[in-house]
Amino acid sequence: xxxxxxxxxxxxxxxxxAMTAGRTSIGGVTLFVGLVRDMAGGEAVSxxxxxxxxxxxxxxxEAIEAEARGRWPLDDVLIIHRHGRLEPGDQIVLVxxxxxxxxxxxxxxxxxxxxxxxxxxxxxxEATPAGERWVEAKESDDEAASRWARDA
Amino acid sequence: xxxxxxxxxxxxxxxxxAMTAGRTSIGGVTLFVGLVRDMAGGEAVSxxxxxxxxxxxxxxxEAIEAEARGRWPLDDVLIIHRHGRLEPGDQIVLVxxxxxxxxxxxxxxxxxxxxxxxxxxxxxxEATPAGERWVEAKESDDEAASRWARDA
Amino acid sequence: xxxxxxxxxxxxxxxxxxxxxLPSGVTDVGGxxxxxxxxxxxxxxxxxxxxxxxxxxxxxxxxYDHPVAATDEVALFPPVTGG
Amino acid sequence: xxxxxxxxxxxxxxxxxxxxxLPSGVTDVGGxxxxxxxxxxxxxxxxxxxxxxxxxxxxxxxxYDHPVAATDEVALFPPVTGG
Numbered sequence: 001x002x003x004x005x006x007x008x009x010x011x012x013x014x015x016x017x018a019m020t021a022g023r024t025s026i027g028g029v030t031l032f033v034g035l036v037r038d039m040a041g042g043e044a045v046s047x048x049x050x051x052x053x054x055x056x057x058x059x060x061x062e063a064i065e066a067e068a069r070g071r072w073p074l075d076d077v078l079i080i081h082r083h084g085r086l087e088p089g090d091q092i093v094l095v096x097x098x099x100x101x102x103x104x105x106x107x108x109x110x111x112x113x114x115x116x117x118x119x120x121x122x123x124x125x126e127a128t129p130a131g132e133r134w135v136e137a138k139e140s141d142d143e144a145a146s147r148w149a150r151d152a
Numbered sequence: 153x154x155x156x157x158x159x160x161x162x163x164x165x166x167x168x169x170a171m172t173a174g175r176t177s178i179g180g181v182t183l184f185v186g187l188v189r190d191m192a193g194g195e196a197v198s199x200x201x202x203x204x205x206x207x208x209x210x211x212x213x214e215a216i217e218a219e220a221r222g223r224w225p226l227d228d229v230l231i232i233h234r235h236g237r238l239e240p241g242d243q244i245v246l247v248x249x250x251x252x253x254x255x256x257x258x259x260x261x262x263x264x265x266x267x268x269x270x271x272x273x274x275x276x277x278e279a280t281p282a283g284e285r286w287v288e289a290k291e292s293d294d295e296a297a298s299r300w301a302r303d304a
Numbered sequence: 305x306x307x308x309x310x311x312x313x314x315x316x317x318x319x320x321x322x323x324x325x326l327p328s329g330v331t332d333v334g335g336x337x338x339x340x341x342x343x344x345x346x347x348x349x350x351x352x353x354x355x356x357x358x359x360x361x362x363x364x365x366x367x368y369d370h371p372v373a374a375t376d377e378v379a380l381f382p383p384v385t386g387g
Numbered sequence: 388x389x390x391x392x393x394x395x396x397x398x399x400x401x402x403x404x405x406x407x408x409l410p411s412g413v414t415d416v417g418g419x420x421x422x423x424x425x426x427x428x429x430x431x432x433x434x435x436x437x438x439x440x441x442x443x444x445x446x447x448x449x450x451y452d453h454p455v456a457a458t459d460e461v462a463l464f465p466p467v468t469g470g
Contacts, residue, residue: 013165015178016185024190024240030261031183034387036250038176051387053379056363081387088176093387102265109176109182117254117386123311124281126383133366134312138335186470203394205462208446233470245470269469271437274437276468286395291465 001069001077003054007084010094019076019098026075028102032095034117035102038088040126040135050083050092057081057121064115068097071111072104079112081120093149100147111148153221153229155213157204162246166196171228171250178227180254184247186269190240192278192287199279202235202244209233209273216267220249223263229263235270264298280289293294305374307340309350310381313357314351326374333359334368336378356382388457390423392433393464396440399433407456416442417451419461440463 004010012033033047036048044057046143049092085091097108131149164185173176188200188204217229228250238244245268249260276287308321330339337357339346359366360379364387372378391404399454413416413422420440424431442449443462 011161011165012183014357016164020185020241022241024188027189028187028265028382031164031185032254032257033181034254035178035181036176037179037182053308053310053363053381055358056379059363061288070292070320083216089174090170094226102184102186102269104185106258106262113180113254119384121381123382124387125252125311128293132313133383134382137385144314199441203397205391205393205443205446208443208462211446216442218399244425255415262439271467273467273469274470275465289468 001065002079003058003065004080005054005057005061006080009082009091010080011048012091015038015078015080015094016096017055019078019096020082023075023098025046025100026098027100028105028106029096029098031097032093032109032113033091034093034113036086036088036090036092040128043128043130045088045128047085047087049085049125049127051123051125052081052136053121054146059151060121061116064119068108068112068121072099072108073101074099074104074108076106077112079116083118094152113147153217154198154231155210156232157206157209157213157218158234160230160257161234161243162232164243164246167230167232167246168248171230171248175227175250178250179252180252181248181250181259182243182257183249184261185243186245186265187238188212188244189236189241192280195280197240197278197280199237199239199268201237201279202275203275203277204233204235205273208236210273212273216271218263220260224249224251224258224260225253226251226260229260231268232275233268235274262269294296305372306377308377310379312382313350313380317344317346323352326372331371332368333361333366333370333378334373336372337380339370340380351380358383388455389460391462392419395465396433396463400427400429402432414454415451416444416449416455416461419455420451421462429458434463435460441466447458 061079074097078096080094095109095112097105099105163276212232226249230248232246232284247261247264251257305324305326310316314320318382331335341351361376388407388409392400397403411418424434441464444459
């Protein structure tokens, strides 16, 4: 149950090993690693700067992590989200969910990354050949997150 | 596009780095790491031996990997499956799918691990306090795999 | 009252934060945003379209009719774009 | 013809593989399995329940009416349990 918002890169293998060491009730871990792409909206991107709201970001990530644990039987959850200036190929985000059962690990991880990609308080500034531009919120991302809405 | 069936353990961080190095069109990688649990069917398990059919196993894994690439826009797929004697906490299987889009990476990875856990030609011998026993195929696993059946 | 600006609100207004004296009569977020617009032409331009100005009070997202008090930390930012 | 046994078929029969001379009259998988049962009591017991004896010919899963030929590699195994 760990949330980190940091400038530094992360080591997926080391994080996975730390999560599973000595915990033999875990049957599987689903991980998602988000990377900076060299293209966005059909345009070349040479760098991306992620701005966040220190304090609020961590609070929101901790709240959504708790929600995931409430919805699926997860032995552990790890979220690492970077901020600052990143270049194509750089790691942005890691979500890892451990469970006795793979379906729970998949659903929990998928839910978290859909939320992170749409609702997490980050703002992206992309550097393109035409200059720097702030990225606007996307409809398609909202749709991805909305599929996790609970039935009333 | 790699399939490995091997006795040796694998290094998830190194495999991920090799998959993504210099490939800046990849927006995300979904990974699933399967681990040996200390319990199965309510009984303690001290070790598990995975037997396979060398040649046929690789052929089938390559076929399902090709099917996943046909169904989702995946930039790369990696499957590593171990055989031989494994103990609780040991890594059994790694599936990693890279894509420009996270939904494709998730669906491809989920499809592959459901197939691997149910249809891959492996047989499990579990060591329990009551002795060694060959694991029988489970209904629930068949259901997990059947949800990927294509509509006619 | 501490006001924080993020993303293009920060770059348009030109400062990441400012401390203001809450004028009497300003009791909710909507009133606060309207009053902030009067502080400079840059404020006015940045805050012109309230559809794209989201507000958090004490690090919680709130609607424009949410009350504000002098001790609140108020953040203004565009819709989040996620990670 | 090369016959391979896996998992509990292997341990029940006691050998991982054997090379047999395909008798005339055996033309399909069902006939082959029936004939293999006659090779020893262990074969008979291991192969008694055809529901749990799956067959691959030349590394492809096949039904019991699939033809077999002298040069085939035939594998017999329980339902797979996955990884």
